[in-house]
Amino acid sequence: MSLLRSSLLVGLGSIASRILGFARDILFAQALGAGPVADAFLAAFRFPNLVRRIVGEGGLNPALVPALSRLEQDDSARMAGDVVSAFALALLGLTALVEIGAGLLALFLAPGLHDDGMLALVALYTRLAFPMVFGVTLASILAAFLNMRGRFTATAFAPLAVNGGLILALVVLEIGFTLPMNEKAAWLAVASSLAGLLQLALVAAALRRSETRIVRFRRPQWSPALKNLLLSGFPVLVASGAVQLFFLVGAQVASFWPSGVSWLYYADRVVQLPLGLMAAVGASVLLPELALRLQAGETWAVVRAQNKALEVALLLALPASAALFILAESMTAILFERGAFLVSDARGTARVLMGLSLGLPFATAAKVLSQTLFARGSLRATIVAAGIGMLATLGAAPLLGWPYGPPGIALGISLACMAHAAAILWWLARFGLWSPDRPFFDRLGRIAFSTLAMSAGLLAARSLAPPAGAAGLAAFCFGGLLLYALAAWLTGAITRDDWASIAKKA
Known part of the structure; x- marks a missing residue:
């Protein structure tokens, strides 16, 4: 299979998965709203x-692929x-522990949901949903x-099973049954586990159809290579999911506010759509050149490639952040305000979304810059940077949540993203791999100016006629994109050479 076709398959699978995930969350909001049961289920x-x-999204690949490709x-x-055998045994043991200790885990995930038996619901939904982890991992x-081995079709589209299965379950429950909300949430938790096992079955079937033996099972041999591979996988996962861990900590704090967990979840899902796509774009520009230059010991080329990737990421992240902040109320109302999701929930989610949007550029920068630490093998640095972000969340989220509620918690998560990015920059500077040059700051200024031009246009249009319905919101989004593209072209934030470079790397 050609590189172009493989890239298209993986890209289409990723985009389709994110779109289905977004549709799933819209249906979650319609079916469960943002009340106590929704808080328990989403926690x-x-x-x-x-x-x-x-x-x-390949969080284990940096640990698995290099080690096995050398054999x-x-x-x-x-x-x-x-x-596979070692992970299967570990996951079975972990699942058993979760099933037994779901009550303690519920207290950890949502300590604020201690009234009216809500923690018992969190424990029940945790027991029902956690087997999904076994399947998807x-x-x-x-x-x-x-x-x-160059087999991409099944791996690109099998992850759609989880979101597709949940969407099917939501449609069936809404159309075919009239259930209390707590029972509806329980069936959704069961559906998520079944969908995770379905994903595993699809990938395993593709593995069996392979012409060559890709996996050969035997009694597991606890070799030093296997031990090192498994031990390196944990820090890679922590670093890959650092921003998600910040949201996990934020949800713990938000559980002390009514609907706080739900508002944070729905706002997070809006932010994650551009974050994931932009991080993939930045990494695709950075990684091919980065691996070669690090092996050759060309530090100056590593820094140059890193700066270029960061420019591309911020070229997308800054306008997305501004657009989410400006259109937050319209987005949450149009996307979620239906069924059990009330007007007050849409307004609360919008304020949380505004707080989270401020951290989007920092989260994007951290995802791009952390690739250099991965390539260098600096696992300790990635763990420390993620730990600093988590500590920042633990400190800022309660401090800002106390006077401002869930929007303050969202702002605390954004500050944690900034602290995380700053920690990564500190490590890179210590390793001699961070040296922003004048062209970088010049490009950053042009991007900022173009973002301001787009923001002014969106604010003016919103004051004249706020978005009405999905078509109106789409018109605002595409209009803002066109205005930003024009401003970026006129100011030189993006040039013909940039397009040529991106196309060449693709």
């Missing part, structure tokens, strides 16, 4: 969904079998092995 769903998002085919197949590992 329980956040942890398995966090794991699914990290491993589903001969037979040795690689045997090592792959050992990895093993599916991600098998997908990495398939990708090493």
Whole structure:
């Protein structure tokens, strides 16, 4: 399969998964609203969904692929079998622990939901939804092995099973049954676990159809190579999902406010759509050149490639942040305000979204810059940077939440994203891998000016006629995009050479 076709398959699968996930969350809002049951379900769903998002986007690949690609085919197949067996046993043990200790885990996930039996609901939904982690994690590992052999179709589209299954369950529950909201949430938790196992079955079927033995099972051999591979996977996962961990901590704090968990979840889902896509664009520009330059010891080329990738990421992140802030109320009302999701919920979610939008550029920059630490093998640095972000969330979210409620918690998460990015920059500077030059700051100024021009246009249009309906919101989004593209072209924030460079790397 050609590189272009493989890239298109993976890209289409990623985009389709995000669109389905967004549709799923719109249906969540319609079916569950943002009340106590929704808080309990979303608190329980956040942890398995966090794991699914990290491993589903290749969070384990930096640990698995390099180690196995250096081995001969037979040795690689045997090592792959050992990895799958070791992870399967570990995941079964973890699932058993969660099923037994779901009450304690519920207290950890949502300590504020201690009234009216809500913690018992969180524990129930956790028990029902957590088996999804077993399915999606093993599916991600098998997908990495398939990708090493140039098999991309099943791995690109199998992750759609989780969101597609949940959408089907939501439609069936809404149309075919009249259930109390707590029972409806329980069936959704069951559906998420079944969908995760379906994803595993699809990837395993693709593995069996492979012409060559990609995975060879045997009694697991606890070799030093396997031990190092498994130990390196944990810090890679923590660093890959650092921003998601900040939201997990923020949800713990938000559980002390009515509807806080729900508002934070829905606002997070709006922010994650551009964040994931922009991080993928930045990484695709950075990584191919970065790996080669680090091996050659060309530090100056690493810095140059890193600056270029950061420019591309901020070229997209800054206007997205501004647009989300300006259109937050219209977005949440048009996307979520229906069924059990009330007008007051839409307004609360909008204020949370405004707070989160301020952290989008920092979260995007951290995702791009952390790739250099991954490539350098600086796992300790990535863990420390993620830990600083989590501590910042623990400090800022309660401090700002006390006077401002959930919007203050969102602002605390944005500050944590800034602290995380600053910590990564500190490590890069310590390693001699951060040296922004004059062209970088010049480009950043042009991007900022273009963003201001777009923001002025959106504010003026909103004052004349606020977006009405999905068509109106789409018109505002596309109009803002066109205005920003024009301003970026006129100011030189993006040039013909940039397009040529991106196309060449693609």
